Amino acid sequence: MKTTLELPADVAHTLRMESARRGGRKAASLSKLVTDAVRTVYASPTVARRGTSQKPGRVVIAAAPDAPRLTSEMLRLVLADEGL
Amino acid sequence: MKFLVDNDVFLAAIYAGHEHHSQARKWLDSHKPDGWGIAAETYLAATRLLMNPAVMASGTLPAKSALLAIETELDGPYPGKVVLARRRPDQTMLRKAEGHRQIMDTWLVQIARDAGAKLATRDAGSRTNWPEDTIPVR
Numbered sequence: 001m002k003t004t005l006e007l008p009a010d011v012a013h014t015l016r017m018e019s020a021r022r023g024g025r026k027a028a029s030l031s032k033l034v035t036d037a038v039r040t041v042y043a044s045p046t047v048a049r050r051g052t053s054q055k056p057g058r059v060v061i062a063a064a065p066d067a068p069r070l071t072s073e074m075l076r077l078v079l080a081d082e083g084l
Numbered sequence: 085m086k087f088l089v090d091n092d093v094f095l096a097a098i099y100a101g102h103e104h105h106s107q108a109r110k111w112l113d114s115h116k117p118d119g120w121g122i123a124a125e126t127y128l129a130a131t132r133l134l135m136n137p138a139v140m141a142s143g144t145l146p147a148k149s150a151l152l153a154i155e156t157e158l159d160g161p162y163p164g165k166v167v168l169a170r171r172r173p174d175q176t177m178l179r180k181a182e183g184h185r186q187i188m189d190t191w192l193v194q195i196a197r198d199a200g201a202k203l204a205t206r207d208a209g210s211r212t213n214w215p216e217d218t219i220p221v222r
Binding site: 056 | 099101102105109116129132136142145152153154157160161162184188207
């Protein structure tokens with residue numbers, strides 16, 4: 001998706017410096033740096049999701065609000081479709 | 085190891101969006117002290133399900149997080165084993181399968197039996213075909 005971002009000067013400067021450090025725009029474009037940063041902050045560890053808890057020996061992963069209620073039958077179909 | 089947990093029960097235990105989450109979580113918590121494990125096939129199935137947008141929607145996990153969740157479940161005061169098959173698929177057992185869906189179920193029963201364990205499952209077909217090798221999870 002193409003979009004326009006308005007960045008504070010210090011953030012833009014940080015991105016330019018990071019891009020240069022990694023070998024320039026071909027190796028690390030601003031798009032790639034922003035993408036990596038967003039994934040790191042918003043898409044990682046399950047512990048960040050509300051209702052999720054992970055302690056050794058007891059994991060409970062919360063369902064996303066848009067996730068279907070998973071039935072045993074659905075689980076079997078998904079695995080069968082994928083060859084397992 | 086007393087119990088080998090099947091794909092459905094294991095995923096239900098760790099994923100709150102599964103319809104049988106509460107029962108599976110409770111069962112696993114109470115039976116872990118007896119000795120438990122999952123087949124390598126179940127390990128991979130859980131990883132794939134947690135990474136699958138058809139199952140998890142916007143909560144789809146990257147591989148690193150899915151693997152971390154599974155390893156964390158296997159860790160703890162009563163660690164679970166990851167069991168590899170000890171021999172090739174047993175034709176005598178597989179011939180009892182009624183349809184393609186029972187092939188993997190039967191394979192898990194064989195892995196459990198060869199490991200000296202019972203397959204913990206909610207699957208009625210497995211329980212009917214292999215009553216001596218399965219234990220129902222309710």
